[in-house]
Amino acid sequence: MRLTKIKLSNFRCFGPEEQTILIDNLTAFIGNNSAGKTAALSDLNRMFSENNNDRLLHRSDFHLPKEKKPEEMEAQSLYVEAVFQFDELKAAGQDGEYSIPYFFQHMVVENPGEVPYLRIRLSATWKKSSTLEGSIDSQICYITCPESEEILEDHYVRAQRHDLDKIRVIYVPAVRDPSKQLKNASGSLMYQIMNSINWSDETKDHIKTKIQALNAQLGQEKGVSIFGTSIAKQWKEYDSDNRYSTASLRFSGTDIETSIRRTEVVFEPTVTGKEYTIDQMGDGLRSLFYISLVDSVLDVEEQMRKEIESDPENTSFNRKPPILTIVALEEP
Numbered sequence: 001m002r003l004t005k006i007k008l009s010n011f012r013c014f015g016p017e018e019q020t021i022l023i024d025n026l027t028a029f030i031g032n033n034s035a036g037k038t039a040a041l042s043d044l045n046r047m048f049s050e051n052n053n054d055r056l057l058h059r060s061d062f063h064l065p066k067e068k069k070p071e072e073m074e075a076q077s078l079y080v081e082a083v084f085q086f087d088e089l090k091a092a093g094q095d096g097e098y099s100i101p102y103f104f105q106h107m108v109v110e111n112p113g114e115v116p117y118l119r120i121r122l123s124a125t126w127k128k129s130s131t132l133e134g135s136i137d138s139q140i141c142y143i144t145c146p147e148s149e150e151i152l153e154d155h156y157v158r159a160q161r162h163d164l165d166k167i168r169v170i171y172v173p174a175v176r177d178p179s180k181q182l183k184n185a186s187g188s189l190m191y192q193i194m195n196s197i198n199w200s201d202e203t204k205d206h207i208k209t210k211i212q213a214l215n216a217q218l219g220q221e222k223g224v225s226i227f228g229t230s231i232a233k234q235w236k237e238y239d240s241d242n243r244y245s246t247a248s249l250r251f252s253g254t255d256i257e258t259s260i261r262r263t264e265v266v267f268e269p270t271v272t273g274k275e276y277t278i279d280q281m282g283d284g285l286r287s288l289f290y291i292s293l294v295d296s297v298l299d300v301e302e303q304m305r306k307e308i309e310s311d312p313e314n315t316s317f318n319r320k321p322p323i324l325t326i327v328a329l330e331e332p
Helices: 037-048 100-106 189-194 201-219 222-238 256-260 283-310
Strands: 002-009 019-022 075-085 117-127 135-143 156-158 167-172 324-329
Touching (some): 037 167, 201 222
Parallel strands (some): 167 324
């Protein structure tokens, strides 16, 4: 399964006339500022990002004609469409076993004997309303007619997010701040991997015991004890709710899930032996490390696939990777 083309209409700088961008195995967009390079990548992010916030449409996503002022606009509609081809169906074999079943019912065949393809379209309408942004209605559908035919109402089939999540876009912005992706927060690259690890019960119990011992040891320090006692005492003066009656200092979480949220990457030069964090690196190295981190995620997901194929009952991770990942890299 691979992306073969992108279609845009009334999306950002693209006007009402449909624009088609043909995609090869690797495509680089080269053009002037505001020519539409970022817009062409962002439309994929609106459909296939793992981050919910990246999939939200805004007023600025709707095209504003040159002769119009924003306050003069009453309504606007847009659509962006991604077309995928299933080259694995050209030859016999099992290469498409993970991608084809999810989308088989919505594939389109132009002519007998030709390779099937899939059309996924995001359509949206903006209307002026009492709110600052206006009101935006959107939907993502499969288009079940060939590209050569006119799209009728019954050619739209609502796409389920569960199936759309099988396709994933990793958007790497021009200004790359890897520290955000190294935080174990929903939507970050770190979260994708760390949250899917199959931790053994033995490891969980062992870490919990160690954490409790660490908190107890730190609490024995005189200064820590004085500060912790004061926090608990003063809180009782302010609150009488039994649910939150006792306040105490804790230096680490009580379970493995809380602890891994503090995971970080450090760099150790061989000469000084001092550890450096990502924030202490220069802009160029941070940018390179961001790209390296994306490669790490893809590498781990390849290991996931191999484990699923060889020993599905004993995998290191508790999720299946997407069947298709598109890396959209700004200013490589």
